[in-house]
């Protein structure tokens with residue numbers, strides 16, 4: 001496993017991180033507790049120290065289970081969580097209703113707001129610390145940007161939390177370059193977490209070059225395009241009730257059929273390296289200029305171990321060129 005510093009924080013985090021959105025169950029058609037805990041422990045055993053979660057993942061459930069899974073091994077983990085999506089008050093900017101994507105399995109319907117006011121962040125950090133059973137968070141990220149609160153107010157509060165030792169580094173997510181600059185006017189930003197994979201390339205021109213120039217870690221989320229790039233989402237695959245993927249065009253039978261064709265074209269390269277398609281997709285992601293860390297979601301220890309294995313893969317410039325050509329041939333994929 002390779003490790004890279006999160007911006008200028010002096011925190012060394014594994015290039016492959018564990019993403020724990022699916023572990024929360026909501027939008028993913030449910031979750032299994034033992035499998036989830038084993039996914040966390042297997043990741044750590046394989047050298048993955050970066051674990052990314054958020055309060056919204058299962059409305060607290062993902063954080064709670066991670067807290068349980070890392071009991072006794074807290075010092076081996078770079079714990080990353082987030083703030084800014086709330087569901088207990090109607091304040092800030094309305095973001096979505098939980099039943100738009102499927103009903104929260106834990107409770108009833110929630111109205112989710114983007115809110116990054118100072119007092120709200122303070123409430124959220126205390127709740128996360130409690131759920132995670134720890135007294136510090138290594139990387140604290142603003143999950144989605146709240147246009148109703150001045151960035152100066154948000155960042156000043158995050159800097160206070162850092163001074164108090166409750167958080168060690170500050171990151172943003174789903175932010176434009178302009179928004180990142182506004183944060184930087186107040187204090188140092190160590191990371192930016194954005195959607196990035198073989199099919200979602202917007203940040204090639206946007207946040208990736210900016211992060212690279214400004215020594216900000218770039219954490220790619222959904223690197224497997226939520227499983228599509230693993231090859232196992234064949235057109236026949238039936239999604240569980242409540243799995244939000246079933247409602248998206250990306251996972252239509254037609255798109256899955258086309259994706260299988262693209263993956264067949266990439267298979268010889270995976271075979272050359274003796275790796276799976278999921279490992280090829282994860283490895284490709286961290287080989288892109290400016291991309292420092294890749295957050296792979298895993299629901300069980302087998303997926304977690306396989307994803308960790310991608311951290312050892314070295315792709316050559318010729319491999320990368322070949323992949324680029326294949327991606328260009330399938331640019332019509334959603």
Ligand SMILES: NC(=O)c1ccc[n+]([C@@H]2O[C@H](COP(=O)([O-])OP(=O)(O)OC[C@H]3O[C@@H](n4cnc5c(N)ncnc54)[C@H](OP(=O)(O)O)[C@@H]3O)[C@@H](O)[C@H]2O)c1
Pocket residue numbers: 018019020021022028052053143173174193194220221222223224225226227228230232278279295296297298299302303304306307
């Ligand atoms: N900041 C944000 O707004 C944001 C948004 C999205 C995600 N994230 C973060 O990024 C993480 C990763 O993204 P993601 O969970 O959306 O998607 P992802 O990593 O692209 O895909 C995860 C899914 O791929 C499948 N999978 C994983 N490993 C596999 C393997 N080795 N072989 C075969 N299939 C495999 C599993 O699907 P099955 O469930 O079908 O088994 C898993 O649930 C999240 O968990 C979260 O921490 C952040």
